[in-house]
Amino acid sequence: MNRISGQEARKIGDLLDEVRSGHRLTEEEVVTLMDVRGRLVWEVAAAADEVREAKVGDAVTFVRNQNINVTNLCINRCGFCGYSRKAGDPDAFSFGKTEVQAKAKLAETRKVTEICTVSGLHPDFDADSYIDIVTWIHEAAPSVHIHASNPMEVAYGARKSGITTEDLLACMKEAGLGSMCGTAAEILVDDVRAEICPGKIRTAEWIQIVKEAHSLGIPTTATIMYGHCEKIRDRARHLAILREIQDETGGFTEFVPLSFVHMTTPLWRQGKARAGATGREDLLMIAVSRLFLDNIPHIQVSWVKMGLKLAGLALIAGGDDIGGTMFEESISKGAGARDTDYLDPAEMKRVAEDLGRTLRQRTTLYEFV
Numbered sequence: 001m002n003r004i005s006g007q008e009a010r011k012i013g014d015l016l017d018e019v020r021s022g023h024r025l026t027e028e029e030v031v032t033l034m035d036v037r038g039r040l041v042w043e044v045a046a047a048a049d050e051v052r053e054a055k056v057g058d059a060v061t062f063v064r065n066q067n068i069n070v071t072n073l074c075i076n077r078c079g080f081c082g083y084s085r086k087a088g089d090p091d092a093f094s095f096g097k098t099e100v101q102a103k104a105k106l107a108e109t110r111k112v113t114e115i116c117t118v119s120g121l122h123p124d125f126d127a128d129s130y131i132d133i134v135t136w137i138h139e140a141a142p143s144v145h146i147h148a149s150n151p152m153e154v155a156y157g158a159r160k161s162g163i164t165t166e167d168l169l170a171c172m173k174e175a176g177l178g179s180m181c182g183t184a185a186e187i188l189v190d191d192v193r194a195e196i197c198p199g200k201i202r203t204a205e206w207i208q209i210v211k212e213a214h215s216l217g218i219p220t221t222a223t224i225m226y227g228h229c230e231k232i233r234d235r236a237r238h239l240a241i242l243r244e245i246q247d248e249t250g251g252f253t254e255f256v257p258l259s260f261v262h263m264t265t266p267l268w269r270q271g272k273a274r275a276g277a278t279g280r281e282d283l284l285m286i287a288v289s290r291l292f293l294d295n296i297p298h299i300q301v302s303w304v305k306m307g308l309k310l311a312g313l314a315l316i317a318g319g320d321d322i323g324g325t326m327f328e329e330s331i332s333k334g335a336g337a338r339d340t341d342y343l344d345p346a347e348m349k350r351v352a353e354d355l356g357r358t359l360r361q362r363t364t365l366y367e368f369v
């Protein structure tokens with residue numbers, strides 16, 4: 001192993017001191033910080049933890065949420081997806097109003113404050129399908145915040161019905177949509193998208209739909225999926241795009257790095273992707289995101305993607321939110337993730353208190369419950 005030179009350590013230390021003093025990191029500096037090795041990882045993590053503490057305090061937050069994946073039928077075959085199915089596959093499913101409303105009612109009895117619904121791109125879906133899903137959930141569980149769809153679903157539904165994405169978003173809001181998922185972002189670099197999800201919308205369209213949502217008063221999350229075949233500079237570009245959007249709209253509630261779960265995905269089986277990010281990369285993704293995204297208050301650590309033990313460490317590397325209870329998660333499970341079923345808040349509390357922090361329940365929009 002190459003030893004860390006004094007010069008390298010000084011360079012990283014100086015850069016971290018500048019960030020502590022308010023310096024706005026550049027994309028190049030993101031590449032530098034995401035590439036550190038050895039004990040310098042802890043230095044980057046410690047700086048991010050200090051910034052987290054100053055910005056949002058010591059609470060570790062979580063949301064009581066439930067997923068409703070309406071269908072796994074999908075016209076696409078993204079290389080990183082182990083979830084989608086074609087018609088005729090033995091485990092393909094598609095729920096209608098009755099099943100969706102039963103799940104929504106069950107969510108309410110579980111004292112869930114958020115229902116999250118994203119699905120496959122069903123061949124028969126159009127704009128009305130997405131409006132219907134929101135309407136059904138809102139009817140069945142009117143007190144629950146609906147966190148639904150993503151720019152890909154909105155683009156798909158609008159295209160199928162010949163309306164604009166802005167019009168579809170407005171109709172979904174009218175039907176009860178509270179916020180939109182910032183998924184389908186993957187890596188916002190078209191060369192990488194062409195490799196991992198050629199059937200998905202391109203970067204420019206993702207940005208456009210997110211900005212439309214924000215302008216309509218629909219907040220969104222922001223995500224990245226990393227650890228497959230992207231380079232560090234692609235991650236830096238992605239973060240820069242998110243920071244630019246946030247400077248303009250202020251509509252992102254949180255940033256959720258999603259570590260690539262590779263096991264059952266075509267991308268990995270065909271040798272086109274690595275077997276996911278390492279623990280070092282996971283911690284640095286959280287830490288550098290905290291340091292770079294100075295305008296997004298909350299950085300979520302995904303226990304579903306990282307596993308609970310690493311997620312705990314990520315909470316002292318810049319993360320402040322541990323995500324949701326996730327009743328009925330099936331997308332990561334489809335790709336081979338192990339820790340995907342319901343996580344009891346008692347277990348979250350144990351992790352938070354072990355770090356000397358306090359667990360607090362929040363709403364989707366980060367109000368304390």
Ligand code: SF4
Pocket residue numbers: 074075076077078081082083084119120121152197
């Ligand atoms: S990631 Fe989404 S759009 Fe892509 S294949 Fe899977 S379900 Fe379909």
